[in-house]
Amino acid sequence: MSPAPRVVVTGLGAVSPFGWTVADLRAGLRRGDTVIRTPRRLDTAGHRTRLAAEVPPPPADLLASVGGWRRMAWADRFAVAAAAEAVAAAGLATPVGRAGLYFGGSTAGMAECEQLVGRLLGAFPGRPRIALAASQQINAPGDAAARHLGLRGPVETISSACSSGTLAIGAALEAIRDGEVDLAVAGGSDALCQLTYAGFNSLRSVAAGRCLPFRAHREGLSLGEGAGVLVLESADRAAARSARPLAGLAGAGASCDAHHMTAPHPEGAGAVAAIRAALADAGLHPDAIAFLNAHGTATTHNDDAESRALAKVFGDRTPRLPVTSVKGAVGHLLGSAGALEAVATVLALLDREVQPTAGDDPADPTLGVDLVTGSPRPLAAEAAGISLSLAFGGANAAIVLVAVPEGGRP
Amino acid sequence: MSAPWITGVGVMGAAGAGLDGVADDLAAARIRATGVDRSAGLHRPAGALTAVLASHLPTAEWIPPLVARRMGPGSRLAVVAARTATADAGLGAPELHRAAVVLATIYGAAAVTEKLLRQILLESPEAASPALFTESVANAPAAQVALQMGARGPNVTVVQRQAGALLALGRAAALVRGGRADVVLAGAVDEVSPLLHAVLDRFGALTTSGPDGGEAPRPFDRRRDGCLAGEGAAVLVVESEWHAQRRGARPLAILAGAGGSFDPSSPRSGWARDPRPLAEDLAAFLGRHGAPPEAAVTGGCGARGGDRLEGLVLAHALDPLPPLLAPKAVLGDHGSAQLATAMVTLAGGHVAPAPGFGEADPEIGVAPFSGGDLAPARRTVVTAFAPGGAASWALLDRP
Numbered sequence: 001m002s003p004a005p006r007v008v009v010t011g012l013g014a015v016s017p018f019g020w021t022v023a024d025l026r027a028g029l030r031r032g033d034t035v036i037r038t039p040r041r042l043d044t045a046g047h048r049t050r051l052a053a054e055v056p057p058p059p060a061d062l063l064a065s066v067g068g069w070r071r072m073a074w075a076d077r078f079a080v081a082a083a084a085e086a087v088a089a090a091g092l093a094t095p096v097g098r099a100g101l102y103f104g105g106s107t108a109g110m111a112e113c114e115q116l117v118g119r120l121l122g123a124f125p126g127r128p129r130i131a132l133a134a135s136q137q138i139n140a141p142g143d144a145a146a147r148h149l150g151l152r153g154p155v156e157t158i159s160s161a162c163s164s165g166t167l168a169i170g171a172a173l174e175a176i177r178d179g180e181v182d183l184a185v186a187g188g189s190d191a192l193c194q195l196t197y198a199g200f201n202s203l204r205s206v207a208a209g210r211c212l213p214f215r216a217h218r219e220g221l222s223l224g225e226g227a228g229v230l231v232l233e234s235a236d237r238a239a240a241r242s243a244r245p246l247a248g249l250a251g252a253g254a255s256c257d258a259h260h261m262t263a264p265h266p267e268g269a270g271a272v273a274a275i276r277a278a279l280a281d282a283g284l285h286p287d288a289i290a291f292l293n294a295h296g297t298a299t300t301h302n303d304d305a306e307s308r309a310l311a312k313v314f315g316d317r318t319p320r321l322p323v324t325s326v327k328g329a330v331g332h333l334l335g336s337a338g339a340l341e342a343v344a345t346v347l348a349l350l351d352r353e354v355q356p357t358a359g360d361d362p363a364d365p366t367l368g369v370d371l372v373t374g375s376p377r378p379l380a381a382e383a384a385g386i387s388l389s390l391a392f393g394g395a396n397a398a399i400v401l402v403a404v405p406e407g408g409r410p
Numbered sequence: 411m412s413a414p415w416i417t418g419v420g421v422m423g424a425a426g427a428g429l430d431g432v433a434d435d436l437a438a439a440r441i442r443a444t445g446v447d448r449s450a451g452l453h454r455p456a457g458a459l460t461a462v463l464a465s466h467l468p469t470a471e472w473i474p475p476l477v478a479r480r481m482g483p484g485s486r487l488a489v490v491a492a493r494t495a496t497a498d499a500g501l502g503a504p505e506l507h508r509a510a511v512v513l514a515t516i517y518g519a520a521a522v523t524e525k526l527l528r529q530i531l532l533e534s535p536e537a538a539s540p541a542l543f544t545e546s547v548a549n550a551p552a553a554q555v556a557l558q559m560g561a562r563g564p565n566v567t568v569v570q571r572q573a574g575a576l577l578a579l580g581r582a583a584a585l586v587r588g589g590r591a592d593v594v595l596a597g598a599v600d601e602v603s604p605l606l607h608a609v610l611d612r613f614g615a616l617t618t619s620g621p622d623g624g625e626a627p628r629p630f631d632r633r634r635d636g637c638l639a640g641e642g643a644a645v646l647v648v649e650s651e652w653h654a655q656r657r658g659a660r661p662l663a664i665l666a667g668a669g670g671s672f673d674p675s676s677p678r679s680g681w682a683r684d685p686r687p688l689a690e691d692l693a694a695f696l697g698r699h700g701a702p703p704e705a706a707v708t709g710g711c712g713a714r715g716g717d718r719l720e721g722l723v724l725a726h727a728l729d730p731l732p733p734l735l736a737p738k739a740v741l742g743d744h745g746s747a748q749l750a751t752a753m754v755t756l757a758g759g760h761v762a763p764a765p766g767f768g769e770a771d772p773e774i775g776v777a778p779f780s781g782g783d784l785a786p787a788r789r790t791v792v793t794a795f796a797p798g799g800a801a802s803w804a805l806l807d808r809p
Contacts, residue, residue: 156581
């Protein structure tokens with residue numbers, strides 16, 4: 001047995017293409033649905049592909065309850081809504097006061113900034129509204145969440161492309177362990193924009209059709225948007241205020257491929273290092289891991305390299321280790337992907353079932369992974385899961401989350 | 411666990427590579443401002459003209475041209491700073507293999523992003539260059555540093571406006587404390603593009619005045635009217651004490667502490683009015699670390715609200731006030747300016763008065779160091795206050 005984690009998850013928040021709450025995400029992932037379709041807000045005219053996973057319009061009560069909503073970029077709105085949901089779910093009052101906020105993001109309000117730049121450059125009609133420049137700051141969503149929550153403590157935004165959200169959760173874990181804070185809001189937020197849509201298309205990474213992680217006929221990723229937020233606190237603090245731990249955050253690990261700017265190391269060497277570092281940090285043997293929420297972008301290279309990494313870490317057990325990817329359902333949320341996937345991983349532990357990967361087709365047999373498809377796969381009560389993120393620039397990050405037994409500490 | 415050491419420093423800025431150029435510019439109050447390309451007509455007609463630029467400087471001594479051509483300006487600056495820092499620290503490939511990289515950036519890859527947006531918005535989404543897209547991400551410099559140095563440890567890019575550079579030091583210290591890395595290449599990198607400069611100008615963030623008709627930001631001055639945009643990179647080698655001792659390395663400084671806070675009353679693009687909450691947090695941080703600082707390297711950059719908040723916070727939290735350096739008066743507004751200057755203050759030396767400084771803002775009541783020989787500081791505090799609410803601080807001790 002490993003020592004009980006000293007950091008626990010006590011609240012979850014999610015804004016995803018399924019909707020503006022964790023309940024929407026939970027139900028959508030369970031069903032194995034996909035919400036990758038023709039977007040309404042993102043204009044795909046002139047692009048090579050036409051699909052994306054867009055967050056639906058917000059419920060009316062949110063518009064009314066969040067101050068300054070109209071001036072916020074979409075990425076800020078996702079962040080504020082998810083953070084507010086997580087904090088409320090944790091039973092915390094606002095203003096939150098002394099706490100840290102660790103947030104991941106890659107482009108934040110670029111969509112709004114594109115409107116400004118387009119007008120400045122004469123590509124779009126209309127007077128440039130310079131206030132839109134404030135939207136583009138990558139730290140804007142985290143700052144907006146911190147202001148909304150009335151948070152006083154370190155606020156740090158991490159922008160390491162697609163690993164940002166997972167790295168931010170790792171940073172929060174470190175801060176709580178170090179005693180810098182005993183309460184942290186951790187997650188990420190990103191919104192669809194022309195820059196990333198055109199950019200990933202220029203790399204020929206975007207699927208024209210369905211996004212099919214770990215399938216033989218996978219042809220690329222779909223882009224998505226949204227925010228995921230965890231409330232993390234020391235187990236002692238949670239116990240003292242009788243907060244129910246939803247899961248334990250047992251460990252985090254990170255590495256860099258130092259191999260290529262966009263292509264993963266073909267053998268997944270960096271991913272192996274990140275997973276092993278997270279396991280060592282959690283004090284767990286690979287055999288203790290019951291499932292993996294994979295990066296699973298559905299690009300040929302990613303799923304190849306990730307599968308090889310799993311084989312290295314989990315050895316003979318790999319063909320029996322349940323693997324899921326949310327990216328076939330909600331797309332790739334980039335800087336907030338790891339944050340939303342951490343929420344999904346906690347939900348799997350709470351519901352004692354691994355959510356299916358969207359699409360009924362079986363896994364690519366050459367990858368040797370046990371892909372959960374069709375319906376949820378049952379999990380034991382005391383399971384542990386890994387959420388893995390792999391990024392541009394070879395930045396890899398993994399976290400280990402563990403289930404909480406009924407009425408007890410993790 | 412003992413505080414991590416800083417065993418090397420590398421800088422690439424307007425004065426070229428190395429800390430000496432920074433020290434010389436501070437000693438001579440030399441603002442290396444050059445004209446920004448305003449030919450696209452995006453600036454205000456009477457707007458800002460200059461910035462402290464560095465990305466045009468040759469880098470072939472450190473990066474082969476065949477490799478450099480695949481990098482954006484920020485990546486090149488960061489790689490030169492990292493190479494000079496690791497050489498300064500005497501680190502070889504085996505030690506770098508496990509090294510982590512933590513870099514902060516204020517605006518990310520501005521020049522590359524501008525080119526890419528022009529392709530997408532003015533030509534067609536399908537005109538987007540994959541090579542530019544790859545370099546447009548905020549973590550491109552940290553990734554290129556890892557790629558060029560073979561650094562396979564955690565790779566993190568911090569983006570928290572002007573507070574990022576010191577948060578990066580804190581992140582580096584946490585990686586060392588947590589046993590996740592023995593060596594961290596930690597620092598900041600910033601670049602300026604004509605579009606970014608124009609947007610900052612239209613936002614009213616940039617100074618348009620100064621002595622002799624030039625542009626000088628004059629931090630804490632009553633007549634300050636904005637900052638001077640700047641480029642540069644600084645990388646500090648943050649190393650665990652045992653690792654440094656094992657290889658016989660000497661500390662240039664000791665990273666005694668780093669932290670941060672946030673004031674939720676801040677507007678999203680400005681600074682809080684009431685200095686007391688952040689002053690309480692800074693005072694608590696200093697109280698936890700014992701000895702008072704003998705020098706302060708402020709983030710004062712000429713911003714009306716930012717300098718006001720920072721000056722008032724420092725006046726509340728530090729009694730007596732040590733000499734307040736405002737390196738952004740000379741070096742421009744970028745994260746590496748403060749990191750490099752902090753290393754300069756530990757050695758002491760001549761620092762000239764801030765150029766163009768006339769009269770302290772009576773609403774703030776503090777003035778930057780009036781010039782002269784600065785005694786080597788046993789302890790230097792570095793502070794930064796970002797628009798939007800974040801603040802950060804770090805303590806560097808002379809060994």
